[in-house]
Amino acid sequence: MSNKKGQDYRYKICSAMPKKAQEEMIGFVLIVILVAIILLVLVGFSLRTEQREEVESYEVESFIQAMLQQTSDCKDNQGYLSIDKLIFGCANSESCLDGRGECLVLSDNLRGIVQESWRTENRPIAGYELKILNGEESLIPEMKEGNQTKNYKSSLSEFDRGGNQIQISFRAYY
């Protein structure tokens, strides 16, 4: 008996509200939900791309410049070679006067410089990555240490000498 009463009550309400108004309401709700979803997707997408944004760093740029000027213990006929000269010597497969390959000396020196300059223990620096490319090929094995986080500072230096296109890139992860 009470069930029938309820059905009557619902019928009365439904008949009181025109069908057109109901359709309008549903349409509006659908539009709002659709726009909200689109906005949320856009917000999520832009936040994700923002995190991966690369920050150019003057500190890293200065590091590369200072690193290139470091004098190594590799000597040729003109004297001791700087890292800058060692890179091009390595690209041309040259050797020091004492017989060591310039690529080997370059790797050893760079490893030491990077390890001492960007120490990862008890520091805000989480890790680093150094790449030296000659054209498309890697001149020396890539140097990596620590964790690769989403926040990093980086710099890229390019040199063109004697047909060799050298690209030095360094990233410091925080």
Next chain:
Amino acid sequence: MKTKKAQVKTQQMAFMLLAITLFLVLAGLFVLMFRFAGIKEVATALEEKNALLLVTKIANSPEFSCGEVYGTGNINCVDGDKVMAVKKNIKDYEGFWGKGVSNIEIRKIYPREETIICELGNYPDCNTIRIISGEIEGISTENFVSLCRKESEEGETIDKCEIAKIMVSYEEIR
């Protein structure tokens, strides 16, 4: 019947207001996100740039810079011999780098050695030059430089450059 219709209308209006508010809030958030996106990165970069500019200005000042002495005019290259001469006559340079600068120090990074403060008696067999050795207060900033000097080997004069960090402490002027 009229009361029921009015109730439905009120409900409809309330729902619409809720939906419009939600939409406006989402749209506002979206606009705010676009306006303030990257503002933190910009602020950090500006702060870093200002601090590094001061350090770079000091490193490239005629009293410190290598100039053309070590081949090409390298930037961020500090002449160790010049720095020692300045250190010797530091009283003449009081307030030269600005009243706020309380400490200037150049420390060799590679190869890693125990800290030996440079004095006229032990130079160049040392690794830290304290130009102004006041209290480290206010803002401290550092940047990579190349510390170069002339050395004599087997009767020949050679150029030797090592990677170092120049550290400057200064009080913020408001």
